[in-house]
Amino acid sequence: MPGRLLVLSNGHGEDLIALRVIQALKQRVPALAISVLPMVGEGSAYAGAEAAGLLQRIGPRQVLPSGGFSNQSLRGLLSDLGAGVLALSWGQWRLVRRWGRSGDPVLAVGDLLPLLLAWAGGGPYGFLGTPKSDYTWASGPGSAGLAALYHRLKGSEWDPWEWALMARRRCRLVAMRDRLTARGLRRHGVPALAPGNPMMDGLLKGPPPVSLRSYRRVLLLGGSRMPEALGNLRGLLKSVAMGRSPEPLVLLAATGSRPSPEDWSPLLADLGYEPAQVPSDCEAASAWSRGNRLLLLGPGCFAQWAAWAELALAAAGTATEQTVGLGIPALSLPGPGPQFKRGFAERQSRLLGGAVRVCSTPLDLAERMELLLKEPQLRAQLGAIGAQRMGPAGGSEALAALIERRLLKA
Known part of the structure; x- marks a missing residue:
């Protein structure tokens, strides 16, 4: 100590979670050399930290046609196979094996794939299990069907082969996103902890700027995987157009690096939006208007x-969970995928206790949006459920302390 740490993450949301933990860890151990291997995509979430010298991206990386969701459909799997996913995985496996021979630790963030790769490296490893929660089968709304029965019989959403990898002696740390899930794993001999959810770290809380206080404020989340994100956004914006309320509405389109402003322009023009003046007290890249609706485009502003929003319209993963964790309810509209399909949306709704409501049609979303904007008590009730499911901020600091103690000093 200090030495080296390799971080594996398998998705954009997992990249963001890993980044929060890395930032907290570097505060505790500034001299630690951290390498990251984004297993899905280019790992753009790490770009700023890499430029600042906090970490280094290594290994083979490639944007896959399925966006990392090849397990959701045969078509996605075949597309990824055609794009060379086997060669990509082989290159990543070889890198982790070389790393493992050095004896330096590996931190896996995500689900089975990074966990399996960390184990295959042969050295000490830790695991942050981010996507799975026992809330998705232990409570509503709706029913998880046969999946719920399967998980209930096991007593955990994680599977026996995953328990085995987490229970290995070389696995020095297992952390879950919530206490319910950690408790289920402990019943199967996995010493899982739930020190906090890093997804809630780094979010700012404050009132909206003065220029937006006369508007009803709705956050627009279409996801980050292209071209799916543009299709999601088109569906959400068409839903908003079906609303009948005369109240002025501002749509806060907070995005990452994708979709880019260049991607947005033809979409908005096609839907009848025109360029508008950006309010002087709001840091937006551009503004667009149509009737009583103002849309602000803010890359990096999420x-x-x-926290400015009263409600979110969502077709995204991690960003939706973070918004609901702030106590802001959401409405979702599933699309054709590959990620945000109905099954994904319904699972997300169960995970968050109904704080995200899945809508069946654009008109259904428009009607529910206007109902929620008229009912502050209902918004508060749903928001409280979401905040409880996601937990408070501070998870990154707690996880960094555990990593330092169990992985770096072991």
């Missing part, structure tokens, strides 16, 4: 804008 951490600040999320």
